[in-house]
Amino acid sequence: MNQQTADIVIVGGGGAGLRAAIAAAEANPGLDILLLSKVYPMRSHTVAAEGGCAGVIQPHDSVDAHFDDTVAGGDWLCDQDVVDYFVRHATEENLRLEHWGCPWSRKPDGSINVRAFGGMQIERTWFAADKTGFHILHTLFQTSLQYPAIRRCDEYFCTDLLVEDGHCGGLLAIDMRSGEQTLIAASAVILATGGAARVYRYNTNGGIVTGDGMALAYRQGVPLRDMEFMQYHPTGLPGSGILITEAARGEGGVLTNRDGYRYLQDYGLGPETPLGRPQNKQMELGPRDRLSQAFWHEQLAGRTVATERGEAVYLDLRHLGEQHIQERLPFIRDLARTYVNVDAVREPIPVRPTAHYTMGGIQTDRHTATCLPGLYAVGECASIGLHGANRLGSNSLAELSVFGRLAGEQAADRAAQGHAVNPQALRQQAEARAVEREALRTADGPERLPVLRDEMAASMEAGIGIFRSPASMTATTEKIAELKARYQQLGLRDRSRAFNTEWLQAIELGFLLDVAEAMSYSALARQESRGSHQRPEDFPVRDDAHFLRHSLAQQQRGGAPAINWQDVVITRSAPGERHYGGKATGEAGT
């Protein structure tokens, strides 16, 4: 077994991991900071974020308004101290990215431009055309190259965290190139591995988004928080689930059903806004949970469009004109042309809701620390308490910078104190885990990996989707338990080591199943409807008396996870009604 040491090891090279690495290097240039990822950093899924990155910048806007939108958008399940910190630091982080070269889109006078986004009462979404995540990721990656303190292990696959004497003392990883297992000892470990929407069949996520960090932490007894809250993005391409950004609606795109009718006005989001004049928090600029739920109702009523790639509604951009589309939404035009053969300038784009963002994640305190000393988590893999029951679009890119920086600084503090655990004990533990990984590589049971994966994804779609019934959720928990048992009977055919992607996919499936378990049991336990968690049959309304609390899923050996509850931090916004449409803007609603 190979062995390395570092002061800080960061798992994941997306926006959060890179920002954490830079912050740690700036805090203490003498540290040895190792950025480890199963892909080269610029492949990380941050790259696929399109629409924008929130941060108050207009004179008539305020951080209080951003706070209110975020807390109401999250259906009051956000920790308000965290939201406060976030809205106060988002803009400075966007400016820092600007100083690092991020090509934010500009107004004619050369100042920063912002666009409207769902659930935001004032335009505060910074953007780089419709490739905002791509530009942020590449800017951070390129900026990280100038810090000698940061070194990388590209294409290293983290399989286990190593915990000794109550501290996280490092991790075990597979060098994908050789297939060799490597022990990396560190004073601090930051998980920045992204979300887990690959547990669903139809999702906007890349193939690498398999909940690795969540499962790694869960297996060490760290609770996964609010896992029942999965965001369905209202506009993915039918069939593939490829993301069509909310910015398409922010720029003025409208959603119509098969009758050409802007159906959102029937779901508390009206009155209908004039074509090409989008109103904040109204109609197409409502929050994502409400829009995805509206699609579901339209489909049930038979008013969606049957396309060759499945049921869809139309996202119509034609009235924006070719020049505007080409300037603001060039990637969307390209995606629609390539993947559904539609030129958005001339035809509406068929879209449908698709699993997009994991609101829950590894429980952390407001400084990104988990309950396991030495372990931090940040970005989509973490639940710091920002998004509550429904994330607002463009808050997550800002989250990467605001809390990525904090995680890097926190880990640097800890590493400076030095927290090396007993190296022999660490090595023994790593060797024991390595034997288990090897056993999986040579597994010869009767079960096939793609079959288990597809059954999991279909069951999650059916049970833990946009609307949830007690029977379907129960069926999914049972299915996941069954699949976990069958996973023990997996058979792999590839016996090699170098880039054995069958082996890596099998490990990823193990991660996915653990995450699916936490999601499904958490969903079952939350007996109310809030944000993206909707139970119209048995608990159709929000129940603050019992569930103004975070769920905490804790893994139990060989059984269902324990679900505990943690109070939400409320500082200054008492739970209220979420107002969208005419109610939000003061116009007469329908």
Add this chain to the structure above:
Amino acid sequence: MNGTLELVVTRYLPEQDTQPREQSYTVPYGEDMSVLDALNYIKDELDPSLSHRWSCRMAICGSCGVMVNGEPKLSCKTFLRDYRKAGVVRVRALDNLPVERDLIADISGVVEHIEAVKPWLIRHNSAPASEAHTQTPAQMARYHAFSQCINCALCYAACPQFGRNPEFLGPAALTLAQRYNLDSRDEGKEERMPWLNATEGVWSCTFVGYCSEVCPKDVDPASAINRGKVASDINYGVNVFRLLRGKGDA
């Protein structure tokens, strides 16, 4: 689904193969099916030992570059429908790079070239942290296309000069240097010029222009490299060349 198509994949497993070998697979044909979908079908249904890189499946992460019937392509943005007439789709790892395994090319050298050109904003006096630098849309337009590179390395597979000399910084790295040199906020051009002017810099480029043809994001590295050259006679040569190739916009 209607009918099938043959995919011939160049396989190489370093632990068992002394040299690459071809393996043929029959995949179901669909109008929407990308080469990546076909490779994933093979991995799931026919041969789990096939290894290839992929992630976003929307042509933005840059992972899935391969040679398809001899041309560098993103497998997620290349469709079986365009090879129906050819009847067979041949897929191998990107040219000009060592092969790690099967369709996985070793891109570490390309990444090192990208890292070498100081691809970050260099300023001697930054605006205060609370302010953005001003940059008009016209100023941004000077470098914007060059900032669209996804590091997929297709241009390296296309570049005959890189094929002959892997020390040549190559299209993506030189483009990235230009992306920063042309940014109105940047003051680092002097620091990057030694890289650009070195033997392995812009002067190694022989104006084949194939890099720009294969670029899936219309970055046009050939034009970036052209702009990196100072001598007007060279510019003249490029222009003549591009005119001869029918690119009248040169």
